[in-house]
Amino acid sequence: MYSPFVCCLGASLLLAHQVLAVAYSNYILAPSNRTLIPATVYQSFGSVSNPQNLCDSTDSTTTFDGNASVTYDFHNDIAGIVTLEVESALSVGAQLGITFAESSLWISNRSSDATADSGLDATLWFNVDTAGGKYTSVAAQGRGGFRYLTLVSNSTTSITLKSVSVNYTAAPTQDLQGYTGYFHCDDELINQIWYAGAYTVQLATIDPKYGNALALLVTWPPAAPSMYDDWYSNYTITNGTTALTDGGKRDRLVWAGDLSISLETAIVSTYDLHSVRNSLGALFVLQTADGRFPYASRPFPDQESFTYHLHTLINAANYYRYSADHAWLVSYWTQLEKGISWALGSVDDTSLANVSPSASSDWLRSGMGGHNIEANAMLYFVLQQGIHLATVVQDSASLAHWNSTAEHLKVAANALLWDETSGLYRDNETATLYPQDGNSWAVKANLTQSGSQRARISSGLRSRWGPFGAPAPEAGSSTISPFIGGFELQAHYLAGQGSTALDLIRRQWGFMLKDPRMTGSSFIEGFSTDGSLHYAPYTNDARVSHAHGWSTGPTSALVFYAAGIQVIEGGGATWIIAPQPGNLTSVDAGYTTLLGSFSVTFRCSERGGVYQSFAFTTPKKTSGTVRIPGATGVLVSSSGCRVPLVNGTASGLEGGTWILR
Ligand SMILES: *[C@@H]1O[C@H](CO)[C@@H](O)[C@H](O)[C@H]1NC(C)=O
Ligand SMILES: *[C@@H]1O[C@H](CO)[C@@H](O)[C@H](O)[C@H]1NC(C)=O
Ligand SMILES: *[C@@H]1O[C@H](CO)[C@@H](O)[C@H](O)[C@H]1NC(C)=O
Ligand SMILES: *[C@@H]1O[C@H](CO)[C@@H](O)[C@H](O)[C@H]1NC(C)=O
Ligand SMILES: *[C@@H]1O[C@H](CO)[C@@H](O)[C@H](O)[C@H]1NC(C)=O
Ligand SMILES: *[C@@H]1O[C@H](CO)[C@@H](O)[C@H](O)[C@H]1NC(C)=O
Numbered sequence: 001m002y003s004p005f006v007c008c009l010g011a012s013l014l015l016a017h018q019v020l021a022v023a024y025s026n027y028i029l030a031p032s033n034r035t036l037i038p039a040t041v042y043q044s045f046g047s048v049s050n051p052q053n054l055c056d057s058t059d060s061t062t063t064f065d066g067n068a069s070v071t072y073d074f075h076n077d078i079a080g081i082v083t084l085e086v087e088s089a090l091s092v093g094a095q096l097g098i099t100f101a102e103s104s105l106w107i108s109n110r111s112s113d114a115t116a117d118s119g120l121d122a123t124l125w126f127n128v129d130t131a132g133g134k135y136t137s138v139a140a141q142g143r144g145g146f147r148y149l150t151l152v153s154n155s156t157t158s159i160t161l162k163s164v165s166v167n168y169t170a171a172p173t174q175d176l177q178g179y180t181g182y183f184h185c186d187d188e189l190i191n192q193i194w195y196a197g198a199y200t201v202q203l204a205t206i207d208p209k210y211g212n213a214l215a216l217l218v219t220w221p222p223a224a225p226s227m228y229d230d231w232y233s234n235y236t237i238t239n240g241t242t243a244l245t246d247g248g249k250r251d252r253l254v255w256a257g258d259l260s261i262s263l264e265t266a267i268v269s270t271y272d273l274h275s276v277r278n279s280l281g282a283l284f285v286l287q288t289a290d291g292r293f294p295y296a297s298r299p300f301p302d303q304e305s306f307t308y309h310l311h312t313l314i315n316a317a318n319y320y321r322y323s324a325d326h327a328w329l330v331s332y333w334t335q336l337e338k339g340i341s342w343a344l345g346s347v348d349d350t351s352l353a354n355v356s357p358s359a360s361s362d363w364l365r366s367g368m369g370g371h372n373i374e375a376n377a378m379l380y381f382v383l384q385q386g387i388h389l390a391t392v393v394q395d396s397a398s399l400a401h402w403n404s405t406a407e408h409l410k411v412a413a414n415a416l417l418w419d420e421t422s423g424l425y426r427d428n429e430t431a432t433l434y435p436q437d438g439n440s441w442a443v444k445a446n447l448t449q450s451g452s453q454r455a456r457i458s459s460g461l462r463s464r465w466g467p468f469g470a471p472a473p474e475a476g477s478s479t480i481s482p483f484i485g486g487f488e489l490q491a492h493y494l495a496g497q498g499s500t501a502l503d504l505i506r507r508q509w510g511f512m513l514k515d516p517r518m519t520g521s522s523f524i525e526g527f528s529t530d531g532s533l534h535y536a537p538y539t540n541d542a543r544v545s546h547a548h549g550w551s552t553g554p555t556s557a558l559v560f561y562a563a564g565i566q567v568i569e570g571g572g573a574t575w576i577i578a579p580q581p582g583n584l585t586s587v588d589a590g591y592t593t594l595l596g597s598f599s600v601t602f603r604c605s606e607r608g609g610v611y612q613s614f615a616f617t618t619p620k621k622t623s624g625t626v627r628i629p630g631a632t633g634v635l636v637s638s639s640g641c642r643v644p645l646v647n648g649t650a651s652g653l654e655g656g657t658w659i660l661r
């Protein structure tokens with residue numbers, strides 16, 4: 001539970017915080033009760049009496065007379081196991097079927113949307129007794145993501161139902177509304193996007209006994225799909241009772257790349273480190289003898305991926321940053337060191353990693369090979385994390401080696417891959433393509449050499465936006481990847497372009513939240529530059545996941561950059577407060593680590609920079625730096641310390657509550 005921080009801005013704000021157990025809990029999309037009933041009737045066919053009776057918990061019934069179907073809308077994407085409570089059926093042999101859809105595009109009384117590469121998922125049928133009874137789907141056929149549930153009767157008889165309910169199974173160990181973080185600003189769309197991102201990651205958090213929805217993909221090549229495929233997810237992907245996977249409906253696997261975004265979303269909303277740790281375990285257990293981490297958790301077939309290998313290392317560093325779990329770091333240090341060595345085995349005499357064709361699997365972009373900029377920026381980032389971790393575990397030999405390798409890599413990447421004319425990095429030295437992933441990562445990793453270079457990348461990426469968001473030309477001519485878009489957001493902030501980041505959130509994630517084909521509560525895996533819900537790497541549009549953790553970049557970016565609350569190390573032992581409001585005029589945000597709560601509250605003018613009020617709180621016995629560009633005045637702590645801002649900056653501050661005067 002979030003415990004309200006001491007707010008020093010005035011009595012009314014203070015009161016607001018004391019009233020709410022969890023700040024802004026009215027925005028939380030996760031249910032308060034794990035037993036859900038439909039919210040409304042979306043449509044019905046055939047003879048059905050009073051279908052809306054199943055949308056309340058009274059005793060009133062609904063009767064299906066002959067072939068008929070009703071589609072119920074839960075208003076949010078949800079996950080779980082369906083129970084039908086039947087009062088009676090008029091004759092023997094009656095059957096009731098259920099189908100699921102995340103998007104309204106795939107509502108059908110013949111099939112669910114898809115988990116396989118082609119085809120659609122088969123209807124689940126229940127044989128209904130004349131005396132009625134309760135019929136519950138088996139746990140392996142809990143559906144990990146759906147907003148619409150269709151009940152279908154396919155017989156001449158009449159069937160009377162007392163209730164339909166869903167036992168909500170996502171985030172199995174969480175107090176679903178017990179968020180430890182919050183974000184609120186003067187822009188309602190941005191607030192809703194923040195909470196939809198947090199909720200999406202809850203949907204992607206599962207009981208690891210019910211992993212892998214790719215029933216046809218466990219062997220390679222996959223079994224040939226039929227028109228209506230049997231589907232189930234019953235593979236135990238890792239130990240423990242909870243794990244953070246890629247998506248609710250699918251794949252229900254641990255993918256290291258996806259975790260690079262979803263881990264940080266979890267940190268700022270639920271602080272569910274337990275799920276993260278179990279997921280990392282699923283990747284570490286598969287490390288090969290020569291140090292390579294897998295593309296994904298079992299049972300996905302083993303494939304080399306240079307970049308996903310790096311993502312595992314990045315996730316390990318982030319897990320340590322937010323948990324300060326020193327015993328964990330020490331126990332995995334040999335594996336981490338070996339993992340970095342494996343990656344450095346690709347560095348050739350140019351000082352850049354030369355990604356071999358066999359290791360080119362990535363987030364389903366193409367052309368990931370050679371001296372690729374994304375791979376090299378990520379490697380540079382990993383080396384910086386490695387240098388920090390090596391300092392912690394006092395591995396001075398690795399530290400020195402990684403430091404000099406990183407230095408040479410940075411020089412070479414800028415010499416060989418920076419294109420001064422376009423103001424962007426090339427995909428590799430022979431490419432004419434300027435990728436979204438590599439340019440975003442170059443800024444994120446600080447592979448760039450100056451602020452003006454970062455600003456050029458930010459404006460170069462921005463100039464390519466279409467009406468629905470930021471394209472990823474490295475994944476075909478019409479792909480929008482909300483995964484790489486998350487890194488682009490970070491790049492705009494790191495380039496000091498807070499308003500650009502907000503504009504992208506409003507444009508792209510606003511579309512993803514508000515378009516009627518979406519769930520209105522969770523974020524889609526990928527789509528097209530023309531706004532169609534086709535994700536180029538897949539042939540089957542019904543397969544796209546509408547609750548994909550990798551699409552939740554705004555949730556952490558708003559907290560880390562717009563509010564500016566950044567943990568540097570030690571679970572928050574050191575921190576930076578560096579807001580970039582863009583054109584937001586008020587921000588109130590915070591999150592909690594094992595050390596306590598971090599929060600920032602401010603009001604400023606529309607153009608940013610002129611703060612009417614500014615206050616923050618960090619836990620006792622921590623220390624940090626404040627950087628508020630353009631602000632002047634004196635920071636005053638609740639214990640009476642006074643520290644003047646010099647050029648908007650003050651460092652060496654101790655934890656506590658501070659107000660700008
Ligand atoms: C949860 O919802 C179900 C179905 O509406 C209801 O029967 C039950 O009483 C609720 N539980 C709580 C604790 O409110
Ligand atoms: C199934 O849905 C179709 C429309 O997609 C409708 O024409 C048909 O009547 C429905 N059948 C049943 C049994 O509800
Ligand atoms: C109804 O059942 C028949 C026979 O099993 C099947 O061929 C048909 O596709 C079913 N219709 C629906 C809407 O499920
Ligand atoms: C129900 O639909 C099935 C085919 O889907 C058909 O064989 C059957 O005659 C229909 N029954 C009624 C009562 O319409
Ligand atoms: C919901 O499912 C969980 C996990 O299978 C189970 O432990 C729990 O008892 C179920 N709750 C209800 C109300 O059926
Ligand atoms: C999962 O369910 C399928 C279909 O019921 C079954 O064939 C398979 O053996 C199960 N796998 C596991 C690991 O339980």
Ligand SMILES: *[C@@H]1O[C@H](CO)[C@@H](O)[C@H](O)[C@H]1NC(C)=O
Nearest residue numbers: 237238239240281282283285
């Ligand atoms: C689960 O635990 C067992 C026993 O400790 C271990 O052998 C196995 O490698 C673990 N699996 C994963 C995925 O962590």
Ligand SMILES: *[C@@H]1O[C@H](CO)[C@@H](O)[C@H](O)[C@H]1NC(C)=O
Nearest residue numbers: 367368369370427428431433
């Ligand atoms: C270089 O980049 C281009 C554009 O992405 C790609 O087509 C080509 O395959 C890449 N070269 C290598 C060696 O991977």
Ligand SMILES: *[C@@H]1O[C@H](CO)[C@@H](O)[C@H](O)[C@H]1NC(C)=O
Nearest residue numbers: 387391399400402403404407
């Ligand atoms: C890394 O190398 C640079 C330049 O050689 C040096 O200034 C710096 O102190 C080194 N950093 C560490 C952590 O050793």
Ligand SMILES: *[C@@H]1O[C@H](CO)[C@@H](O)[C@H](O)[C@H]1NC(C)=O
Nearest residue numbers: 384410445446447448449450
């Ligand atoms: C980024 O790299 C530059 C050198 O190119 C260095 O001066 C600066 O401190 C680095 N920034 C961060 C945040 O590490």
Ligand SMILES: *[C@@H]1O[C@H](CO)[C@@H](O)[C@H](O)[C@H]1NC(C)=O
Nearest residue numbers: 186187502503583584585606
């Ligand atoms: C911020 O800018 C966006 C457009 O870029 C605009 O829609 C919004 O109203 C602005 N907000 C404020 C408070 O000015």
Ligand SMILES: *[C@@H]1O[C@H](CO)[C@@H](O)[C@H](O)[C@H]1NC(C)=O
Nearest residue numbers: 451627629630646647648649
């Ligand atoms: C003030 O900050 C700006 C931008 O961060 C920097 O360019 C400038 O050198 C700083 N001035 C002083 C006196 O530190």
